[in-house]
Amino acid sequence: MTSPDDPQPFSLRSIAVAAFGPTLLFSIGQGAILPVVALSARDLGASVAVAALIVTLIGLGSWFFNLPASLVTLKFGERWSIVGAAAAGALALAAAGVSYLITDGLWLLAVAMAVVGMAASVFGLARQKYLTEAVPVEFRARALSTLGGTNRIGVFIGPFVGAAVMHFFGIGGAYWVGVVAMVAAAMLSVTIPDLQVAGDGSGGDPGPQPTLRGVAVSHAGIFLSLGLGILLLSALRSSRQVVIPLWADHLGMDATQASLIYGLSGAIDMLVFYPAGKLMDRKGRQWVAIPSTLIMGIALVLIPLTGSFTGLLLAALLIGFGNGISSGLVMTLGADFSPDRGRGQFLGLWRFIADAGATGGPVLLSGVTAAVSLGAGVWATGVLGFAAAVVFAITIPRLKHRRNY
Template identity: 85%
Template sequence: MTSPDDPQPFSLRSIAVAAFGPTLLFGIGTGAVMPVVALSARDLGASVAVAALIVTLIGLGSWFFNLPASLVTLKFGERWSIVGAAAAAALALVAAALAPQLPDGIWLLAAAMLVVGMSSSVFGLARQKYLTEAVPLHYRARALSTLGGVNRIGVFIGPFAGAAVIQFAGLSGAYWVGVVAMVGAALLSVTIPDLEVPAPKPGADVGPQPTLRSVAVSHAGVFLSLGVGILLLSALRSSRQVVIPLWADHLGMDATQASLIYGISGAIDMLVFYPAGKLMDRRGRQWVAIPSTAIMGTALLLIPLTGGFTGLLLAGMLIGFGNGISSGLVMTLGADFSPDRGRGQFLGLWRFMADAGSTGGPLLLSGVTALATLGAGVSATGVLGFAAAAVFAVVIPRLKHRRNY
């Protein structure tokens, strides 16, 4: 497939191993350790609240390090930022595996999870920036949707790999699985080809290097319009991960039934990312942005109406489909509106907004549930889906002409 703007044929297969392999391995590494962090903290003497806080440090580390991550990527380049992030995560997981053998190991575990979150931020931003610049525009959504889908596959595989090793090595086995996966990601990332930096045109006024502040000011219109939709979408996504197990418990289901529903929802999630990316490339981003958020919103509004396994399973499958077709959407829209100069800073700000939504979604669910009921809390998160769909319906067509700048 070619285009007038990019006459050279391009195939995702040509960059598949180097571009997507590290992402799969990084996802396996994080997926392997996520289910055991709270259990490790409890074994080290932490209270339930402290154990939950240590798990939260991964997300907080990623959220708050998004802005410094853009500066790291600018300084070291995409390839070495990806390599360094995977290596740092591997070292952090070694520390987490050794924490039970040390006095006050709970502090080492907390620091390790914070570093894992920070590494995830650098890894995610660098890989997004790399694919944005390496892939032609008419393949962009497919590439970034595949990137998001491959990461989800890795996170899905990780817990099973961790569980297999835990049988022989105890909880620390999951961390060693993570270490091996992260080392593999770092080694494979070394093979990523460097991007060609175009020389400035003769007589062109390059100007000073953009800063986070200057990029935030010059692109305030995008952040305050489309960025709001991204924030709502991220809140919706993070909330649906909590809703299924909570409502299953509310209905009196056992852990096996809840896990089965969650697993089937996740499996559907992983099956539809590439067709969705292809649709975005051929028809436009709104063809996925609007339906995906509306579908997830509808499914969440239906959950309080379910009264048993079958109803919740069907709603969970609908959520999985809606979330699956939105794979890569946040990255694709960020890439579309990022400028050539200052792209790293723009994507850092973009990811900061998305992670703010990821943190805020479960907080909304918790707050409404505390004030009213769990059903009301679930419904409130469902409304976020329709709010996001409305923002995308209005904003994406209006900003479409800016997609190539």
């Protein structure tokens, strides 16, 4: 029997609404607009190339704002950074929603998408840093895998909610779904409890905060070794999103068949994140890092060998499983190696590396496809999975840090 003074055992359920609710709402808002951004740009007079560029601005805004995001989080704290990012995202989507009503609406849409990406960068970094410090290390992988899984669930639900509203209000309805979702995320984020940061026990002034440059230099070994694995994993993940619809088109399938395959792959992706996080907490990060990258690599290598709906579906389901079990892996490894002082700066650099890979993966696929063939491009992305597995197998057991897992 425990006394009233004994600390209560930690439970993810105790922080579920405050920790994961804003993420679900924010990602629903993102998911609602993703299918319609290019269509909106075309309606506003953009060429196909310009419409694709405007969609890309979301990812570019997130990538390039990762480093400033760490400074924003440091200045305002995790809770208010999350609130502010959700509010900024809502304002940006409201601007996108009225872009049809002004003369230079295409420019407004472009700026709005860049701001959405920047807001997502601050939101993602602040929520990762918050959970890293709020959750005991023995629950860390489960918490961050659940965070990643919640984000995927929201992005999966968002297009359906957006489609339902667009049925009555037209294409602009998707943006207003995003506005409502992000406003709700901001309001719910206000309820996030402040962190009680323990001192270092010395009782002295800890001194000035480390700089981005200082953290980059002091942790260069981690960024150049394990960071390479994160770069490769992120490139692999982003490439598989492009490969499935492209190969479906190559086989002559219609949009309905391609969407069905993609959706079923995403459904498998969402089902396995928590067991994978539990495995990482109990057995170690390698038990997920290596199998997940090998599975995705093998599945991508198999895709050019498929010639039917069933064959592509089976390969896509395998990709979904591999990607699903890696949910939260990038965040968990970043949390493991982040220092107590300078954690925000470290995570900003970590996310910058991951987003660089996410941007570069489709570029590799495009380049090899243009130079050789689509099949060769798909195989090239599959090789990324094997390379990532090798990096993780070498670096994870060799890199030492003070947190045991």
